Amino acid sequence: MNVLEILTGIDQLIWGPPLLFLLVGTGIFLTWKLGMVQLFRLPLALRYVLNSRKTEIGVQGDVSSFGALSTALSSTIGTGNIVGVATAIKTGG
Secondary structure: OOHHHHHHHHHHHHOOHHHHHHHHHHHHHHHHHOOOHHHHOHHHHHHHHHHHHHHOOOOOOOOOHHHHHHHHHHHHHHHHHHHHHHHHHHHOO
16 A cells, blocks of 8 residues: 555545534534524624715725725635636646
């Protein structure tokens, strides 16, 4: 048995059903322990993001909540796209 076969076996063990159960189980556990905050606080979060523009029109030099959210998402998604393409090219895809 060579190193490649050992690593392939470990890879299949880690990235198989155990990881799926671990991720789903962690999500359910955190949802339960935090009191379903992602469901009950969603209207409040949307209100902060969408109504911030009305309350912050006269403020000079500050970034609105929506602007901060857009900047954070664009940097995260943009970096993921660049890294994803580079990884695909590197692996031969």
